[in-house]
Amino acid sequence: MEQFLIHALTEYGYIILFIWSIFEGELGLVMAGTLVHTGHMNMPAAIFVAGLGGFVGDQIYFYIGRYNKKWIHKQLRKHRRKFALAHLLLKKYGWPVIFIQRYLYGLRTAIPMSIGLTRYDAKKFAIINFISAQVWAAITIVLAYIFGEQILGLLEYAKHHWYIALPAAALILGSIAYLFNRMEENIILKRKIRHANRNLSKTAK
Numbered sequence: 001m002e003q004f005l006i007h008a009l010t011e012y013g014y015i016i017l018f019i020w021s022i023f024e025g026e027l028g029l030v031m032a033g034t035l036v037h038t039g040h041m042n043m044p045a046a047i048f049v050a051g052l053g054g055f056v057g058d059q060i061y062f063y064i065g066r067y068n069k070k071w072i073h074k075q076l077r078k079h080r081r082k083f084a085l086a087h088l089l090l091k092k093y094g095w096p097v098i099f100i101q102r103y104l105y106g107l108r109t110a111i112p113m114s115i116g117l118t119r120y121d122a123k124k125f126a127i128i129n130f131i132s133a134q135v136w137a138a139i140t141i142v143l144a145y146i147f148g149e150q151i152l153g154l155l156e157y158a159k160h161h162w163y164i165a166l167p168a169a170a171l172i173l174g175s176i177a178y179l180f181n182r183m184e185e186n187i188i189l190k191r192k193i194r195h196a197n198r199n200l201s202k203t204a205k
Contacts (some may be wrong), residue, residue: 033144
């Protein structure tokens, strides 16, 4: 199984990286950086392909928001907090949020969809999105390349001590999800407080 995986990544690594980058995020880029470290991938090619995949993914989400508003409104019921947070971040920070959204857990799809729902210029979004995707890919892959030896060591340890690695990974992911959920709740609560204060001010007048 291990030999098959290595062969697949060696033969079809760039195709896998491109598809992975469309749907997922940093894990695929870390794998690519590690493969660059071992000499199975070329650094500039890996960065460009990963960035292109990230760009394509966000373009898909953007146009889903622009041309499938009925479907988005259905999703709003299930993921109301995420879309509310995405809207607030976009309103507060403007176009730079396109850069930072790639590192915001749970918002990578919500933010491009939210931008698509607005009248934001599609060409401007595409240009910023492409640049931010390449920067995102470069930062993550270069860091994984630099720490490639340590990453390989962790993978080797996890392979032989999976009973420790799996609970530890679950704990880390759970903690990240919890922190971002708290952040969503705090931001939305502050918004409700500001809205209530404005209503009180209007009533007082």
